[in-house]
Amino acid sequence: MEISEQREGNIIVLSPVGRVNNDTSRAFQTKLLSCVGSTATKILIDFSGVEYISAAGLRALMMASKQSKATNGRLAIAGRTPMVKEIFTISRFSLVVQVFDTIAEAITAMS
Amino acid sequence: MLIRFWGTRGSLPAPLSYRAVRTKIREALLAARSQSLDGADAIDLFIDRSLPFSVGGTYGGNTCCVEIVTGGDEYVLCDMGTGAREFGNSVLAKHGPAKKNRFNIFMSHLHWDHIMGFPFFTPAYIPGNVIRIHGCHKVMREAFERQQSNPSFPVDFRTLGATIEFVELEPGRTYEIDGLSVRAILQNHGGDSFGYRFSKDGRTVVYSTDSEHKFEALDQSYPFIEFFRNADVVIFEAQYSLADQVSVKEGWGHSCNIIGVELAQLAGVKHLVMYHHEPVDDDKMLEKILAETRRYEEISRTEQKQKLIVTSAYDGLEIIL
Numbered sequence: 212m213e214i215s216e217q218r219e220g221n222i223i224v225l226s227p228v229g230r231v232n233n234d235t236s237r238a239f240q241t242k243l244l245s246c247v248g249s250t251a252t253k254i255l256i257d258f259s260g261v262e263y264i265s266a267a268g269l270r271a272l273m274m275a276s277k278q279s280k281a282t283n284g285r286l287a288i289a290g291r292t293p294m295v296k297e298i299f300t301i302s303r304f305s306l307v308v309q310v311f312d313t314i315a316e317a318i319t320a321m322s
Numbered sequence: 323m324l325i326r327f328w329g330t331r332g333s334l335p336a337p338l339s340y341r342a343v344r345t346k347i348r349e350a351l352l353a354a355r356s357q358s359l360d361g362a363d364a365i366d367l368f369i370d371r372s373l374p375f376s377v378g379g380t381y382g383g384n385t386c387c388v389e390i391v392t393g394g395d396e397y398v399l400c401d402m403g404t405g406a407r408e409f410g411n412s413v414l415a416k417h418g419p420a421k422k423n424r425f426n427i428f429m430s431h432l433h434w435d436h437i438m439g440f441p442f443f444t445p446a447y448i449p450g451n452v453i454r455i456h457g458c459h460k461v462m463r464e465a466f467e468r469q470q471s472n473p474s475f476p477v478d479f480r481t482l483g484a485t486i487e488f489v490e491l492e493p494g495r496t497y498e499i500d501g502l503s504v505r506a507i508l509q510n511h512g513g514d515s516f517g518y519r520f521s522k523d524g525r526t527v528v529y530s531t532d533s534e535h536k537f538e539a540l541d542q543s544y545p546f547i548e549f550f551r552n553a554d555v556v557i558f559e560a561q562y563s564l565a566d567q568v569s570v571k572e573g574w575g576h577s578c579n580i581i582g583v584e585l586a587q588l589a590g591v592k593h594l595v596m597y598h599h600e601p602v603d604d605d606k607m608l609e610k611i612l613a614e615t616r617r618y619e620e621i622s623r624t625e626q627k628q629k630l631i632v633t634s635a636y637d638g639l640e641i642i643l
Contacts, residue, residue: 233540233541263621263622265584265622266540266564266580266581266584267540269564269568269580270568273568273569294621297617297621298618298621300614301564301579301580301614301615301617301618302563302564302565302578302580303563303564303565303566304564304565305565306565306569307565307568307569
């Protein structure tokens with residue numbers, strides 16, 4: 212799984228590609244936590260390239276979301292593929308992490 | 323081996339209300355309007371094949387109690403929730419009060435919903451019956467005596483007619499009980515709980531309720547992978563959603579469907595049975611959760627993994643191994 216990083220104003224946009232599963236979730240989590248950091252950072256994760264996310268991947272999102280809240284930052288995801296949407300529905304994880312339908316919508320809301 | 327579920331709710335009993343029954347009848351009648359139901363067989367077929375389970379049936383409201391029919395002479399049960407009342411009555415209906423029976427009961431833990439059926443377990447009142455209560459807690463006797471003492475209950479535990487013994491087991495050690503090979507494992511739950519792995523004649527069923535699995539632990543070194551390994555059936559507590567388990571209900575000692583599926587897949591389990599249902603969830607919600615869980619199993623299955631059968635337990639469910 213690869214994760215590219217770019218900036219949209221004051222928002223860091225991360226774009227993972229591939230499957231976030233037991234094999235890749237640790238690297239995913241490390242990247243998220245390092246971007247969240249210790250100051251109020253805005254992170255948007257573009258999920259349009261993610262085919263699947265397992266419980267371990269959801270955990271990484273939750274950890275990053277918790278750390279973000281603790282540092283008065285903001286973390287959201289957008290652009291979920293249909294399968295990832297299903298997994299969020301099944302896990303009820305949109306109650307844990309803020310979700311936007313599109314990247315544009317998320318950037319407008321977070322800017 | 324046969325597994326029979328007498329009670330499948332967690333936390334407290336959840337009987338159907340008048341309104342819930344009326345809604346089911348209404349939906350069934352609406353669905354039947356275009357059908358030609360001209361006999362009992364046709365009606366049964368319509369209920370079984372045309373109605374969703376949430377309309378034609380119910381998951382039930384009794385708390386935890388599962389029977390494992392081993393083919394041996396003695397009865398084997400897991401937990402003594404309110405489902406134990408119906409189990410006890412069925413034993414009496416089958417044999418009459420004159421036949422003396424022996425019961426082996428395995429206790430996951432001693433929280434109220436897992437012991438509250440015992441005061442209404444009729445075989446406990448009949449002299450000559452032998453009830454052996456197995457578990458890994460040192461305070462089993464105290465828990466059973468306390469719930470059946472003044473002012474909580476009119477019949478003192480010590481006056482019960484049956485011979486009642488408490489047998490303390492050690493987690494990790496294998497025991498042979500009524501032809502069953504039994505091993506316990508410590509689980510993450512307030513005051514501790516224990517899961518049991520039962521094997522006989524090449525068949526294995528795992529009973530694992532009230533067990534919170536921290537999902538950072540889902541790798542091959544996690545002890546539950548080995549404990550569940552290649553089981554024919556794992557009865558798995560899935561009371562919460564994953565979101566609830568890791569947020570507002572973190573540390574409450576319960577688990578969820580997604581963790582259940584992933585653990586079962588890692589362990590090569592054949593059949594996952596969701597159990598210890600949230601009492602707030604009605605039949606439609608439990609049916610929805612089952613459909614979602616089956617879908618998650620499909621999504622998360624890789625080419626290397628065998629298909630995992632997923633079922634949601636209900637009072638009255640029987641599974642033949």
